[in-house]
Amino acid sequence: KAGVTQTPRYLIKTRGQQVTLSCSPISGHRSVSWYQQTPGQGLQFLFEYFSETQRNKGNFPGRFSGRQFSNSRSEMNVSTLELGDSALYLCASSLPLSTDTQYFGPGTRLTVL
Amino acid sequence: DQQVKQNSPSLSVQEGRISILNCDYTNSMFDYFLWYKKYPAEGPTFLISISSIKDKNEDGRFTVFLNKSAKHLSLHIVPSQPGDSAVYFCAASPSRETSGSRLTFGEGTQLTVNP
Numbered sequence: 001k002a003g004v005t006q007t008p009r010y011l012i013k014t015r016g017q018q019v020t021l022s023c024s025p026i027s028g029h030r031s032v033s034w035y036q037q038t039p040g041q042g043l044q045f046l047f048e049y050f051s052e053t054q055r056n057k058g059n060f061p062g063r064f065s066g067r068q069f070s071n072s073r074s075e076m077n078v079s080t081l082e083l084g085d086s087a088l089y090l091c092a093s094s095l096p097l098s099t100d101t102q103y104f105g106p107g108t109r110l111t112v113l
Numbered sequence: 114d115q116q117v118k119q120n121s122p123s124l125s126v127q128e129g130r131i132s133i134l135n136c137d138y139t140n141s142m143f144d145y146f147l148w149y150k151k152y153p154a155e156g157p158t159f160l161i162s163i164s165s166i167k168d169k170n171e172d173g174r175f176t177v178f179l180n181k182s183a184k185h186l187s188l189h190i191v192p193s194q195p196g197d198s199a200v201y202f203c204a205a206s207p208s209r210e211t212s213g214s215r216l217t218f219g220e221g222t223q224l225t226v227n228p
Binding site: 004033035040041044046047055057058090091094100101104105106107 | 117119154155157158159202211216218219220221
C-alpha cells in the first residue's frame with residue numbers, strides 16, 4: 001500500500017504571496033490532519049478533515065485554511081505569507097476512528113523569504 | 114504554554130548502550146502517551162504508546178515508562194543501534210483518541226547513536 005504523499009516537497013515563496021500544499025492519504029483513509037513543525041516547537045496541529053468536512057481546528061490564524069475532496073485528498077492554503085510561516089508542513093491520514101493510528105507523509109518544506 | 118516538554122534537544126550514545134529519552138507534561142488531563150520517531154526527509158512514524166493505567170509498556174528493544182505522580186515519561190532503547198538515530202517526539206492525549214486535535218507534541222529530541 002502506498003503511503004501518504006505530499007506535494008510539492010520543497011517550496012520557496014516571498015512574503016505576501018499565497019501557497020497551496022497537497023496531501024494524498026493512504027488508500028481507504030478518510031481522515032486527514034495537518035501539522036506545522038518549526039524548530040523548538042514540535043508539531044502543532046492545524047486542522048483535521050473527515051468526509052470533506054473540517055472536524056477540528058487548531059489555534060492558527062484565518063490565513064491558514066484547508067479543504068478535503070471526495071477522494072479524501074486534501075489541500076491546505078496559506079495566504080499573505082509571513083516569514084514565520086517558514087516550516088515543515090506535515091499531513092497525516094488515518095481510518096475514521098479517532099483512536100486509529102495516524103500515518104504521516106514526508107512533509108512539504110516551505111521557506112518564506 | 115508548552116504542555117509537553119522534551120528538555121533535551123539532543124542525546125548522543127554509543128552503540129549497544131541504553132538510550133533514555135525523557136518527556137514531562139503539565140496537563141493532568143492527559144491520559145494516553147505516544148512516542149514517534151522521525152528520520153530526515155520522512156514523516157514521523159508511531160513507535161510505542163502507553164495508557165495512564167499502566168506504568169510500563171514494552172515492545173522489543175523499546176520500553177516506555179510512565180510516572181503519573183511526577184508527570185514524567187521516558188523511552189528506553191536497549192541496546193541502541195545506529196539505525197535508531199532520529200528525532201523522537203513525545204505526544205500526549207486526554208484519551209485514547211489520537212486524531213490530530215487530541216495530540217499535543219513535545220519539541221523533539223535528536224538521538225545520535227555512534228558506532
